[in-house]
Amino acid sequence: MSNKVIKYILILALAIIAAIVIFEFVSNNPDKRPSNPFEFNVDNYKAVDETLISYKETRQIAIKDGIPGAIAFSHGQLYLLVDDYLQVILPGGMEVFKRKLSEKPNCIAVDRDGFIFIGFENRIRTYDKVGIEINLSEVASDKSHFTALAVSDDLIYVADAGEKQIRVYDKKLQQKHVFNGESGVSDVHGFILPSAHFDLAVNSDNELWAVNPGLHAIQNYSETGRLRGFWSKSSFENDGFSGCCNPYYIAFLSNGSFVTSEKGLVRIKIHKESGELSSVVAAPEKFSNGTKAPALAVDESDNIIALDFDRKMIRFFEPK
């Protein structure tokens, strides 16, 4: 090989090296890197047909300090649990009062007479209208983990995710019943809780409905734990529930329809009593790509109040 050829080879190789070094240096800058080829994509399910949407978001209240935990609406007031505080505010945002609680609360419900029931890890406490503690239940069990509370005219229902049971208390906080949802009918299993979350609600007819998230089902029980009815629907589409812990929260409209919120594909929907989809309140695009489902409350004119944990705000949705 002549020296000339060698020289060309050298120059060529040098040019290649320079080009690669520059390429490597530049291509690795944050705005030049490739996007995710393995993206987990649920965008197809994010957009919802406008005609299906029956509500619009009207306003928000930001929660400035603390981590919000639960929300309830009653007597024209919003009851909030933020860190270990009970906070009562008017829908306009004005604070009525704020009380420090003795331990970290999980869930809250307010009855017809304005008494406040707050569920802690494994017991309930009762507070009067201005937030003074007046009663305290026994510790349910070491394994207990209360995640939801609902009150009917004379009973308190507690969802115990730790024991996978529903506990029924009277207003004096005496435990009356406890049941695990097993029905005897072979295809309807007891409560299957894939995660440490379990929700229930009571409708205006004093009926108890509980979520059985492992089955994507919403089930109606008598106070003694007899299964009276249920519906379920697994689907990524709007008409059902997806993932393994949905619906995450439920609430009732005055006509007995279910309001549901879901995690994963975060959305709020309304289902008829039969379970059929009635309309969508908030499509997934309304929420950040978070994983948390918003907690729900419904006011007396069927406005839906959602507690958005990702954005730390209370969001109001009104019928269109």
Add this chain to the structure above:
Amino acid sequence: MVRLYKKHIPLKNHNNIFLGLIFLLMTVPTQIAHSQQQRFPKPEFQTEYQIPETERPNPRAPFMEYLDLFLLLAVLSLTTWLVLKKRSRKWILWVSVFSLLYFGFYRNGCICSVGSLQNLTLSLFNEGYSVSFTVLAFFVVPLLFALAVGRVFCASACPLGIIQDLVIVKPIKLSPWLQKSLGLFPFIYLGLAVLYAATGTDFIICRFDPFVGIFRMGAEFHMIVLGISFLLIGMFVARPYCRFVCPYGALLKICSLNSKYHLSITPKDCINCKLCKDSCPFDAIDFPTDEKENRASRKDFWKFVFYAALIPVLMFVGGWAVSGSYKLLSSAHPDVYLANLLVSQPELMQNTENLDIETFMSSGKTLEILVEEAKIIQEKFRFGGWFLGAFIGLVIALHLLNQVIFRKRSIYEANRGDCFSCGRCMDYCPVGKPEHPFFKDKPEMVVKS
């Protein structure tokens, strides 16, 4: 970016049982809180099913790293003996092949002494980053050997060097001027690598390591091409990476220049036979100076003074220039880059296509904090830039000064800085080999070793 890990701060005083107890007491509540955090209703299996443990396959046993170190020491000691006593190129070659296979292909080229200089730098500048003793040893041992006997590490332990050594086909001679000027780059690269490591930005030596992809038999395509290009050049310009790039080589060079016992081409006294003249593929053999040069050199005295006076000037100018370009240098840091990007193009914040921007936006960190952090990093670059620039200025000034320093030499000898102790030239020297054809008609010249 270099990730840091907060070190455990061990309780140094073993006698202090009280401290230990307090420590224990303090950890108990956190453990309880922690188990509550993890509490979760397990499915109640009717069958005998046991929830399996998550598998945790073990890393390579830690003592293996001491084996690596032991092998490094063994290879270096053996090479020292081969270079100084046995004087055998063939054996050096075999030792180097072993090192290439072990440190290169079997150990995948990590950790290597060349890269370890960055770990050391980062640990010196950053409390939160600590190096292991083995990494420290990998950095120090070859330097100590170089100080004693020259660059035996390059001869037979460094996989990067050896792979180049094995592909030499037809080395061409570079002009001394070109060779010396290109030889400045390793120092600049060294300075840059130290700056980038000290600021926790990047390990550029590892990132642009041309051969590691070959050792691992797989890397991004362009990195493989980089390695092949270097080897291609290496066929004609022997060991191009070692001579004109390798930053660790720069350190070895300084040490080796002052080595106590260095390889000598001839076993006894050079007889100026010129046989070894072209034997070194790396142009590392210095020739005897002739009388004319010798006399001319006296006139260079004022030049010497001039260049000596240039040292502080170049150092200052260098420091000023490099420190002034801190913006450019620091943009290699991803945080600085991102901050600059978002400040100059705020509309990108809405860009959900870009992973990095999207991740930043949803991390809950505000742009202000990012900009603040970026400023701190930039400050480090501005400050470090003075040192880097002064260092580069010093290197260039010394290089110029060297041009006018004249060293009288009457024999052929290996340049201690440039010589890799590969041993090739020793085979050419006829001294001590009376049967060598060189002595056929000059028997009186035979020198017994």
Add this chain to the structure above:
Amino acid sequence: MSKLQSRRQFISGCARYSLGLTIAGVIGFSLTNASSQQWLWQIDPFKCTNCGRCATHCVLNPSAVKCVHAYALCGYCDLCGGYLKPGHIARNTAAENQLCPTAAIERKLIEEPYYEYHINEELCIGCAKCVEGCSSFGNGSLHLQIRQNICVNCNECAIARVCPSDAIKRIPADEPYLIKGGFEHGQTL
């Protein structure tokens, strides 16, 4: 020995000793921050945002990063968000229903209605698709870890350099994993 030579030797001797001292100084100084601990790279699963770069940026192919299953956190759901594709047609093991691009997740019925999900690490490429599915629809029991028996422990992990959420850090070699359920978010072991 000529005068010139001995002067040269003297200078070089001085230089040698000062270099030796410098090196000794560096050793001494770095010993204050050195440890007998060896270090490895690992992913903090609470920081990871499942960006997919673990599959594409490891120097090894396939990546040393694999999905691991913290069984203790799993709900053993029939409708696993990590196993089934969004919009799957049926809840079974048919390939078109699987989320994993390499079908690396094995589903096994334990008893109605509980299923165990196991990762076949031979097939897994560490793409985090299932991790994203599991953490948004499930409990986040699937997560990524660098498999230390595969990882070559690069001096600087090539993924750490590009990880958008700074999730890859050095950890001491005697506790080589950060498996979910064993430590809490933000806790440094």
